[in-house]
Structure formats: C-alpha cells, structure tokens
Amino acid sequence: xxxxxxxxxxxxxxxxxxxxxxxxxxxxxxxxxxxxxxxxxxxxxxxxxxxxxxxxxxxxxxxxxxxxxxxxxxxxxxxxxxxxxxxxxxxxxxxxxxxxxxxxxxxxxxxxxxxxxxxxxxxxxxxxxxxxxxxxxxxxxxxxxxxxxxxxxxxxxxxxxxxxxxxxxxxxxxxxxxxxxxxxxxxxxxxxxxxxxxxxxxxxxxxxxxxxxxxxxxxxxxxxxxxxxxxxxxxxxxxxxxxxxxxxxxxxxxxxxxxxxxxxxxxxxxxxxxxxxxxxxxxxxxxxxxxxxxxxxxxxxxxxxxxxxxxxxxxxxxxxxxxxxxxxxxxxxxxxxxxxxxxxxxxxxxxxxxxxxxxxxxxxxxxxxxxxxxxxxxxxxxxxxxxxxxxxxxxxxxxxxxxxxxxxxxxxxxxxxxxxxxxxxxxxxxxxxxxxxxxxxxxxxxxxxxxxxxxxxxxxxxxxxxxxxxx
Numbered sequence: 001x002x003x004x005x006x007x008x009x010x011x012x013x014x015x016x017x018x019x020x021x022x023x024x025x026x027x028x029x030x031x032x033x034x035x036x037x038x039x040x041x042x043x044x045x046x047x048x049x050x051x052x053x054x055x056x057x058x059x060x061x062x063x064x065x066x067x068x069x070x071x072x073x074x075x076x077x078x079x080x081x082x083x084x085x086x087x088x089x090x091x092x093x094x095x096x097x098x099x100x101x102x103x104x105x106x107x108x109x110x111x112x113x114x115x116x117x118x119x120x121x122x123x124x125x126x127x128x129x130x131x132x133x134x135x136x137x138x139x140x141x142x143x144x145x146x147x148x149x150x151x152x153x154x155x156x157x158x159x160x161x162x163x164x165x166x167x168x169x170x171x172x173x174x175x176x177x178x179x180x181x182x183x184x185x186x187x188x189x190x191x192x193x194x195x196x197x198x199x200x201x202x203x204x205x206x207x208x209x210x211x212x213x214x215x216x217x218x219x220x221x222x223x224x225x226x227x228x229x230x231x232x233x234x235x236x237x238x239x240x241x242x243x244x245x246x247x248x249x250x251x252x253x254x255x256x257x258x259x260x261x262x263x264x265x266x267x268x269x270x271x272x273x274x275x276x277x278x279x280x281x282x283x284x285x286x287x288x289x290x291x292x293x294x295x296x297x298x299x300x301x302x303x304x305x306x307x308x309x310x311x312x313x314x315x316x317x318x319x320x321x322x323x324x325x326x327x328x329x330x331x332x333x334x335x336x337x338x339x340x341x342x343x344x345x346x347x348x349x350x351x352x353x354x355x356x357x358x359x360x361x362x363x364x365x366x367x368x369x370x371x372x373x374x375x376x377x378x379x380x381x382x383x384x385x386x387x388x389x390x391x392x393x394x395x396x397x398x399x400x401x402x403x404x405x406x407x408x409x410x411x412x413x414x415x416x417x418x419x420x421x422x423x424x425x426x427x428x429x430x431x432x433x434x435x436x437x438x439x440x441x442x443x444x445x446x447x448x449x450x451x452x453x454x455x456x457x458x459x460x461x462x463x464x465x466x467x468x469x470x471x
Contacts, residue, residue, distance in 0.1 A: 020066065021368065022376035023095035025055035035156040036243035038149065040106045041142065042223045043230025048243075050103035050153050051081055053094035054164055064167030066254075066378050069101040069154060069186070073177025073261070075288075076142035077107055077130055079218050085176060089367055096173075096371055103153035105146040108139035108222040110231070110448075111208035119310040128305070130216040131298060132314040133461070135204055136456045139297070139317045140198045140264060146178070146238055147185040152243025154186070159244055166250035168449050170378050174370065177288065177359065180261020181319075182378050187256035187269035187276050190426050193447055195239045202233040238451040240425045246454060250427045254377040255279060257370045260359055262289050262321040268332040277335035279373040281320035283343045285358035287350065289321050300358075304347040339372045340367055356373040398457065404469035405445060411457065412440040421456045424470070445470050 030052045040046045054065070056187075070090045072079040081102040093100035112132045120128050133139055150173070158168045173183035189195055208217070213226045223229050255277040262282075284291045287300030296302070296316040305312055320328075322338055329336035345356035361367070399412045411417070416439055422431040430453065431443065443455075445468075453468045 006307050012141055016384060018372075018375070020096050020098070021371050023092050025097060026057045026058040026096050027091060027094040029053045029091065029094075030148045031307070035103065035153050038106060038145075038152075038241065038243070040222070040254070041108045041138075041145070044223060044230065046106050047221070048104050048106075048149055048153070048470050049081075049249035050101050050156070051087070051090065052099065052101050052157075053090050054099045055094060055097055058097055060165035061167070061380055063380055064161060064165045065097060065099050065168075066172065066374075067101070067157060068093045068172040068174060068374070069099060069181030070102045071105075071150060071173065071175030071184070072102070073129065073175065074107070076139070076146055076178050077109065079107070079178070079215075080104060092367060093371070099157070099166050101153060101157060105149035106175065107142070107220065109142045110134040110205040111212040111216060112314050113206040113209050114314070115209050115211055116124075116311065116314055117211060118305050118311045120305060127215050127219060128336055129212060130220070134208070134315065136315045136317045137202065138315070141233070141236060142197065143178075143181060143185065143264065144198045144239070145381045146182045147189055148241030149243070150186050151239075152241045154251065155244040155247045158247045166367065169255045170296060171207070171251050172255050172374050172377075172439065173253060174257030174259065175261060176259045177261050180258035181263065182261075183256045184258055184261065184263055184267065184278070187253045187321050189239060194265070194267055196449075199236040199239070201235040205231045205233055207231060221353045233312065240452055243453065250423075252427075254379070257374070258322065258325075259366070259370075260286060260289060262319050263325055264317055264319055266320070266328050268325075268328045268334055277337070277373070277377055278325065278329060279337045279339070279370045280322040280325060281339040281361070281370070282465055283341045283358040283362065285344050285346065285350070286321065287347060288359040289319055291321055291323060293320070293324050294318060300347055321440050339369055367419050398464060400455065400468070404471045406471050407444070409443050409445060409455075409468060411443065413457070413459070415439075415459045417441075417457050417459055419458045423454050423456070425452055425454065
C-alpha cells in the first residue's frame with residue numbers, strides 16, 4: 001500500500017513533459033513546397049522543394065517557435081527528404097514544439113572517365129561504382145552546393161517567420177551522414193579561407209566512363225545520359241547561394257546536430273568565436289566516415305572492396321569525424337556534446353548482421369539526447385530584438401545604385417539618413433557609420449570580397465534594409 005501511495009505522489013512529476021524534448025503536440029505537415037531553383041553539377045535546373053512540420057495544438061511563445069532543419073544523407077549522390085528517418089525526425093521535432101523542415105538539395109558529381117569497376121553493390125546496398133569521383137574536388141563541390149541550398153531553404157523560412165511563428169534567433173540544423181556534414185557546414189562554414197577555393201571555376205570535366213551511365217547517371221536521375229551532360233565546372237558563387245533574398249531578419253544558429261557525419265576540414269579554426277554548439281553521434285566501427293584521424297571517406301568500405309575485387313574507391317577526400325571535431329571544438333571554445341557506442345563489429349560482421357552496422361543510429365533514443373542538448377540552447381529572452389528586426393526595403397524614396405557594384409555604391413534619399421550599417425549574411429558588421437542627417441552619400445566597397453551583403457539604413461522615423469551584390 002505504501003508503495004502505491006508513493007507512486008501516486010510521484011505521478012504528477014512523471015507526467016510533466018520536458019519542454020522542447022518530449023513529443024507532446026499534435027502536428028500538421030505541409031509537403032513539396034518549392035523554395036527555389038538552381039543549376040546542378042551537370043548544368044540542369046533543379047527545382048528544390050521542402051516539407052514543413054509544426055505543432056497544431058500548441059500556444060507558440062511570444063518570440064516564436066524554435067526551428068530545426070533536418071538534412072538527409074546519401075554521399076551527396078542519392079537520398080531525398082522523403083526517407084523514413086528524415087521524416088520521422090522532422091515530425092518528432094514538430095511534436096516537441098519546433099517548426100521543422102526537411103529540404104531537398106542538389107545531388108550528383110562527375111564520375112571518373114576510367115573503366116573502374118567492382119561488382120559488390122548488392123553486398124552493401126549502394127551503387128559502388130558511383131563513388132569513383134573524377135577527382136576529389138567533386139566531393140567538395142557537391143558538399144558546397146548542398147550548403148548553399150540548405151541556406152536558401154533556411155532563408156525561405158525566415159521570410160515566412162510570421163506565417164509559422166518562428167523565432168529566427170533559435171535555429172538548429174541536423175542531419176544524417178552527408179546531411180551531418182551539411183548541417184555542420186551551414187552552421188560553421190563562415191570564413192572565406194574555408195570556402196573560397198571550393199567555389200572557384202575549374203577546367204571542364206571529362207565525360208564519365210560509359211559504365212556509369214545506367215548505374216549512376218540514369219538511376220539517380222542526374223541527367224538523361226552522359227552524352228547530355230554539360231561538362232563545364234564554373235564558379236559556384238557565394239557560399240550563401242542566390243535563393244530567397246533578402247531575409248526579413250537575421251537569424252542565429254544555436255546548435256548543429258551531426259549524426260555519423262563530420263567535416264572535410266577544420267571549420268572551427270577561422271578565429272571567429274562562436275556561440276553555436278555541436279551535438280555529435282558516432283560509432284567506432286563506422287565504415288563510411290572513419291572514426292580515426294586523417295583517413296579518407298569510405299576507409300572501411302574501401303578495405304572491404306579489396307577483399308572482393310582488389311580495387312579501391314578512386315579520389316576520396318580526407319574527412320574528420322566526431323572525436324577529432326571534439327578536439328577542435330575544445331581548442332576553439334565551442335560547446336560540444338559527444339555521444340558514442342562501444343560497437344567494434346568489423347566489415348564482415350556488419351555484412352552478416354546489419355543491425356551491428358557502424359554508420360547508423362544504434363538506437364532512436366540518440367535523437368532524444370540531441371533534442372535534450374538543443375533544448376538547453378533555446379533562448380526566449382530576445383523578444384525585443386526580434387520585434388525590432390528590420391524588414392525588406394519597400395520605400396520608393398530610397399535609391400541605391402549601382403547594384404550589383406564593383407567599387408562603390410551611391411545612396412540617396414528624400415528623407416535624411418542618420419546612420420547606416422553594412423553586414424555580411426552571417427550578421428558580421430563590415431561597416432558602420434553615422435551620417436548626420438544627409439540625403440546622399442557614397443560607400444567604398446573596394447575592400448570587400450565578392451558576395452552578398454545587407455545594407456541597413458536608419459532615418460529618424462524608420463529603418464530599412466537592402467541586399468547588396470558585390471562583384
């Protein structure tokens with residue numbers, strides 16, 4: 001009897017949901033919303049779509065709900081927002097009180113022109129030959145395009161913040177495998193030294209070997225066939241892409257969730273301090289993103305390939321997983337939460353028993369751990385900042401020209417301007433100056449690198465914003 005009484009005393013506490021962690025709400029899901037178009041690696045226009053899930057029976061905070069972007073994996077060659085684990089995670093976060101989105105992004109890369117073949121695809125449930133990139137830069141470029149597209153999806157939602165009651169100061173990213181790389185890239189790829197060389201134009205690709213036509217190009221829908229591909233490799237443009245400008249307010253990524261993905265190089269060493277945290281899950285026996293330092297992607301699977309056909313995978317880049325990122329985070333004073341297992345099942349054991357696979361979640365509760373970490377980062381004290389955020393330029397009395405520009409921009413107004421601020425797309429202040437009630441002035445932009453910036457103009461009565469393209 002005493003035990004029963006004790007249980008009922010505890011029951012009210014047990015039934016109290018953990019805010020932003022437990023899945024307590026009913027949700028609504030909107031699917032296949034177009035958020036933009038962009039050229040893929042083979043020169044084709046890709047129409048990009050996203051799914052949105054959000055609570056249908058909550059009372060949104062006055063500052064708005066947090067938002068999470070869920071990104072699928074597939075080595076930037078395959079995958080889709082509709083895969084089960086992505087949909088489940090998106091819906092779980094919506095049930096926790098988030099606005100959650102799952103965007104598509106551009107896929108594909110040029111395969112080698114060599115006749116390189118290892119017939120082991122059925123053993124690993126992957127089109128093995130497609131992993132033989134023309135050169136290692138194709139991996140970086142595919143990654144870069146994914147980051148651009150997800151940033152475009154994020155801005156699309158920031159522009160819709162009033163429709164979905166989103167707090168743009170509480171944004172989170174997460175993803176599986178290549179989606180984990182992309183989630184970390186969206187959060188931390190922020191300095192020109194980290195990305196400018198990835199976006200440069202390159203010499204034209206060679207046509208991939210005809211072996212890759214049916215099994216890769218047509219199977220994954222990259223093009224109608226190899227002969228139809230545009231082999232040019234132009235500049236990929238600014239890291240932030242061209243979609244959905246201007247964002248109606250700046251946004252802040254509070255944390256990134258990496259589920260058995262990683263980084264292609266240290267994104268935490270640019271010297272920029274960051275308040276963005278990282279949750280990272282990885283297993284020691286991962287055959288795709290190696291747990292050990294200074295190894296190439298597919299290190300474990302590459303060793304398996306030699307056992308089957310004495311051939312390895314061509315042109316793989318070096319990648320870095322959770323244990324190395326943890327050390328980088330410590331050096332950069334970035335908050336880092338590491339989740340792992342003791343799973344050491346080798347390649348043969350993973351083929352025999354897929355449940356022992358290292359490149360996957362061992363238990364869905366890992367996503368609950370990630371949600372718990374994200375919840376600790378949510379800030380609801382910034383209502384005043386959100387309510388005072390500037391909106392896109394609408395007044396016809398303001399003239400800003402030329403735009404795009406190379407050396408300078410001219411500003412004129414029928415209403416006196418008292419100050420201006422020029423920031424990059426991450427909110428870093430580039431220029432800030434008081435202009436005591438003048439109606440026209442010039443801004444020298446020659447020191448700026450090419451890209452997109454936001455010019456905020458302040459008058460006595462209002463504040464307005466305009467996107468500036470620097471060439």
